[in-house]
Amino acid sequence: MENRFRKSLLHPKTFSVTWELVPGRGAREKAQQNVLAAAEQAARGGRIHALTITDNPGGNPAILAGCLGAEILRLGIEPLVHFTCKDKNRNQIESELYALDRAEVRNLLVMSGDYPAAGFQGRPAPVFDLDPIHVLELVIQMNRGLEYPGLKETVHHQKSEFFFGAAVSPFKATEAEQMVQYFKLRKKIGAGAQFVVTQLGYDARKFHEVLQFMRLSGLDVPIVGNIYVLPFGAAKLMNQNRIPGCVVTDKLLTVLDRERSEPDKGIKARLLRAARMYAFMKGMGFSGVHIGGHNLNYEEVEEIIARGESLAPVWPELIAHFDYPQPDGFYLYEKDTRTGLNTEVPTERRGRPLDAPVGFPTGIPGFFTG
Amino acid sequence: MNGTKGERLFHKLEHLSKVLLFDCKDCGDCALTDVAYNCPMSRCPKHQRNGACGGSFNGWCEVHPGKRRCIYVEAYARLKRYGEESRLEDAPVPPCNWDFYQTSSWINFYLGRDHTARRLRIPEVESKGESTC
Numbered sequence A: 001m002e003n004r005f006r007k008s009l010l011h012p013k014t015f016s017v018t019w020e021l022v023p024g025r026g027a028r029e030k031a032q033q034n035v036l037a038a039a040e041q042a043a044r045g046g047r048i049h050a051l052t053i054t055d056n057p058g059g060n061p062a063i064l065a066g067c068l069g070a071e072i073l074r075l076g077i078e079p080l081v082h083f084t085c086k087d088k089n090r091n092q093i094e095s096e097l098y099a100l101d102r103a104e105v106r107n108l109l110v111m112s113g114d115y116p117a118a119g120f121q122g123r124p125a126p127v128f129d130l131d132p133i134h135v136l137e138l139v140i141q142m143n144r145g146l147e148y149p150g151l152k153e154t155v156h157h158q159k160s161e162f163f164f165g166a167a168v169s170p171f172k173a174t175e176a177e178q179m180v181q182y183f184k185l186r187k188k189i190g191a192g193a194q195f196v197v198t199q200l201g202y203d204a205r206k207f208h209e210v211l212q213f214m215r216l217s218g219l220d221v222p223i224v225g226n227i228y229v230l231p232f233g234a235a236k237l238m239n240q241n242r243i244p245g246c247v248v249t250d251k252l253l254t255v256l257d258r259e260r261s262e263p264d265k266g267i268k269a270r271l272l273r274a275a276r277m278y279a280f281m282k283g284m285g286f287s288g289v290h291i292g293g294h295n296l297n298y299e300e301v302e303e304i305i306a307r308g309e310s311l312a313p314v315w316p317e318l319i320a321h322f323d324y325p326q327p328d329g330f331y332l333y334e335k336d337t338r339t340g341l342n343t344e345v346p347t348e349r350r351g352r353p354l355d356a357p358v359g360f361p362t363g364i365p366g367f368f369t370g
Numbered sequence B: 001m002n003g004t005k006g007e008r009l010f011h012k013l014e015h016l017s018k019v020l021l022f023d024c025k026d027c028g029d030c031a032l033t034d035v036a037y038n039c040p041m042s043r044c045p046k047h048q049r050n051g052a053c054g055g056s057f058n059g060w061c062e063v064h065p066g067k068r069r070c071i072y073v074e075a076y077a078r079l080k081r082y083g084e085e086s087r088l089e090d091a092p093v094p095p096c097n098w099d100f101y102q103t104s105s106w107i108n109f110y111l112g113r114d115h116t117a118r119r120l121r122i123p124e125v126e127s128k129g130e131s132t133c
Helices: A005-009 A030-045 A065-074 A090-102 A132-144 A173-192 A204-217 A233-240 A250-257 A267-284 A298-322 B005-022 B071-080 B083-087 B107-110 B116-118
Strands: A016-021 A050-053 A077-086 A109-113 A148-149 A155-156 A163-168 A195-198 A223-227 A289-291 A333-336 A340-345
Touching: A005 A050, A005 A163, A016 A030, A016 A298, A030 A050, A030 A065, A030 A155, A050 A065, A065 A090, A077 A090, A077 A223, A077 A250, A090 A132, A109 A132, A132 A163, A132 A173, A148 B116, A163 A173, A173 A195, A173 A204, A173 B071, A173 B083, A195 A204, A204 A223, A204 A267, A204 A298, A204 A333, A204 A340, A223 A267, A233 A250, A250 A267, A267 A289, A289 A298, B005 B107, B071 B083, B107 B116
Parallel strands: A016 A050, A016 A289, A050 A077, A077 A109, A109 A163, A163 A195, A195 A223, A223 A289
Antiparallel strands: A148 A155, A333 A340
8 A cells, every 4th residue: 555654755845744643542442432533534534645643642652653553544644653772672662663664654753752750659760772764774774574583494574664753953053053953963874763853842043944954965865844832721731841842932932922812812823833933844845844833723723724825925924923042052053144043154162151060970081082 | 811710800800990980881792882881881871872862952961961961972071072073973872782781891702792892803713712702
């Protein structure tokens, strides 16, 4: 069976659209019914290339993403399963991959995952036996036909057909954090990642930065931009660093605070923000978008797509709506004052202050250089 | 040393010194040199051996904000002092091999068993006596 998501992301003229659904805790609860109803609607609508299913989001228990993915596939739409390392050791990871392969759930987004937060009778043990690089290495070996020593001779498995990607965050404020994100991105693509999805964020210059970094580094895989339809409540949590990795600056929070006093409580404004993000990501050269948002319904997703498509031709004019730098935030390239984005001139990193103190014994000259 | 009575004492001395310096978890497949003498097994709650997760904020660890810096932020700073920060992009570090748990990583290195020895092409020495790994 053709993988419509893979095709959309690899086709240069198709702008791939995925919609994130959160499966929730339980088997036959309202959360799961809502996900399946949304999937049915999305399958009928035909505008979404894949539905992404989160994996124990926020470090909380939920129904297995792959299991729901198989049900979604039967409804006639591709699932993109978030596959994290937090709750399973390497053998459980391999087991789940076999189960996904048998169920023809082929699209994976491989990540470390949030630190486990809560569960039955207390906080769960964090596993993290493998990191995302290791999982990517395993999946690519499975795609080539996994080989391992048997009792008498080498065992050769049949090839799987996973289409698998990794995540990156360009939204880091310090040089050290940002550079190690990009170092790891290189490793992830080196390990076989076939596409990349960004963390959510609202700074257009940062979206442009990661796109340009990949282009200038010869990292030739599709990149998907993250659009999170942002209500004030979630924004406030992100502003307080209570949702790991999600950055909302004070300036953006002030804008959202104003918007929520509108008669519709800011719904139109946040859908317009999402549509503008769709437009600038398409214009900038992203291969697709990953749309998410709490209680977002299918009609709203279609509205974002339709409006985003109509705004795409004027995308450079929209950049000014996404001027949300972090205080003293690091950018990999010098600013292009004309566009509000980046030039191709790298920021001079030599001579910039270190982002952490260097203590004993590693402060001894020659400790690393031998 | 390998497979002798002295191995146990040697391992205890290594472990004690590493507990004092790095809060060593005795994985036996040491990654200190991969992260500029930061231990991903004791000081990274997600045991990331190949780079930071996405959860850090302003240089702080996702799990200990304002209390502990991300080990990769510290590693970057340590290496940048010598213009060596791109070392963090070196060859992928494999996952911890649990065969080595509670064994001497120094012996595992010098006998060509652990991932660093394999990377440096140190030939593996066959064990003569009973080994703990």
